[in-house]
Amino acid sequence: MSGAGARTVDVPDLVARARRGDPRAVARLISVVEGGAPQLREVMAALAPHSGGAYVIGLTGSPGVGKSTCTSALTTAYRRAGKRVGVLAVDPSSPFSGGALLGDRVRMNDHASDPGVYIRSMATRGRLGGLAEAAPQAVRVLDAAGCEVILVETVGVGQSEVEIASQADTTVVLLAPGMGDGIQAAKAGILEIGDVFVVNKADRDGADATVRELNHMLGLGAPRGPGDWRPTVTKTVAAHGEGVDEVVAALDKHRAWMEEHGELTARRTRRAAREIESIAVTALRARIADIGGDHRLGALSARIVAGELDPYAAADALLAEVTGR
Structure with a gap:
């Protein structure tokens, strides 16, 4: 990556091409921000007037809950609605070259040839919290490149998985029945960061019990006023596309609530x-x-x-x- 960033970069041309949806230009810009190239400041200055319109959704949860499958299913749903989608998948070890593949490539193959979807894998490089250090700048690149919805899928390392709440407009916490996730939710503090909870793999035994446990724990949380947001809990079988429309509806409802109460601007300002x-x-x-x-x-x-x-x-x-x- 550092080698890519070290080469001469024609920033105005690169930004113009990215704005037209050129995937190579988008990949190069993300490589520049990820590698901390000398042109980083120039790139950020050039992107600033074109960013701020994308809806950033963070997806987090323990390994094995189906984050990549849910990300793929949500991508399908938003594409069906005519939205351009960016996917930023954070890999625990090292990024794939070219910036076009997720850590779990098989589950995103359906979108590989779709020009309305841009998929990028980034490395945490040992950073805790489930996100790569350059993730905010990479999100800005995807935003400026015209992605209307950006899905940020975190590493899935367990209890340090809370940083996504500070980087997304809406945070989706995924759980699965039979994994002890209800108890883990209380330990990891994800009850505090989740705006929408999704019990995936709901065709397994114990899905309804997991939903009940989540709702119970949410009811025991901090008191909420009449106008406050109460996190929703939905069930999905993302591998079969079941329940995905309900998740999108919950996300739309949360975004509308944030816009009505000024929370969307407040979250972006804090970010x-x-x-x-x-x-x-x-x-x-x-x-x-x-x-x-x-x-x-x-x-x-x-x-x-x-x-x-x-x-x-x-x-x-x-x-x-x-x-x-």
């Missing part, structure tokens, strides 16, 4: 604030790393060991050196 903070912290960390071998850091450390300085005062001094304040 932008977190992105700004992340970029600023990353830049600050890089500047601190630059002086990591500097004599000033060694001198501060020696003073702590000698009992002349506490770590907080030393950190303040280091920040003052970095920021010039």
